[in-house]
Amino acid sequence: MPRRSLRDVVHAAVECATVRPVGNWFDTAVRCRNQPNRVPCRGYVTVKWEPGEITWLCPDCGDSGSVHDWEGGDSDLREFAADPFDDPEHELLLSPSEFAVLWGLDELRYACPRLLAACTYRDGRVEMAGSRRELMYLLATIENLETPLRGEKLRAVDDVVRYVAATLEDI
Numbered sequence: 685m686p687r688r689s690l691r692d693v694v695h696a697a698v699e700c701a702t703v704r705p706v707g708n709w710f711d712t713a714v715r716c717r718n719q720p721n722r723v724p725c726r727g728y729v730t731v732k733w734e735p736g737e738i739t740w741l742c743p744d745c746g747d748s749g750s751v752h753d754w755e756g757g758d759s760d761l762r763e764f765a766a767d768p769f770d771d772p773e774h775e776l777l778l779s780p781s782e783f784a785v786l787w788g789l790d791e792l793r794y795a796c797p798r799l800l801a802a803c804t805y806r807d808g809r810v811e812m813a814g815s816r817r818e819l820m821y822l823l824a825t826i827e828n829l830e831t832p833l834r835g836e837k838l839r840a841v842d843d844v845v846r847y848v849a850a851t852l853e854d855i
């Protein structure tokens with residue numbers, strides 16, 4: 685997977701911060717882009733949102749930055765932060781590589797913005813919490829992807845689809 689640019693990191697930080705509460709540091713499921721001594725950092729970005737400023741920090745390597753001019757941009761997900769539907773949240777545990785494939789699909793990030801941006805890496809797994817509606821959107825979007833997936837990506841997405849479908853059946 686190609687290393688992400690600064691622009692991608694800024695986008696990701698704003699997406700992840702604006703679906704979380706203001707004022708504290710929060711873990712995300714977004715991998716650090718830094719390569720100290722040309723070795724890709726294995727850390728995950730943390731984000732903090734305060735009035736006027738979003739800051740990100742990788743606790744593993746210390747890579748950090750801040751954004752001020754984010755309000756109203758297409759990474760500003762505040763309008764999606766609260767699910768207006770009174771629907772319980774369902775917890776799923778993904779592998780970091782499964783999450784990375786989902787996160788890399790622009791159509792999915794567009795269709796299910798809060799669901800992906802609110803994911804959190806913890807103890808080797810990525811925690812995803814979604815409403816039934818969000819999970820159904822996820823399945824429908826994957827079913828209608830314009831670019832067919834191949835190889836590893838296809839296998840990862842197939843596994844996620846089976847997992848999400850089984851979770852929805854249990855509800």
Ligand SMILES: [Zn+2]
Pocket residue numbers: 716717718725726727728742743744745746747
């Ligand atoms: Zn790092």
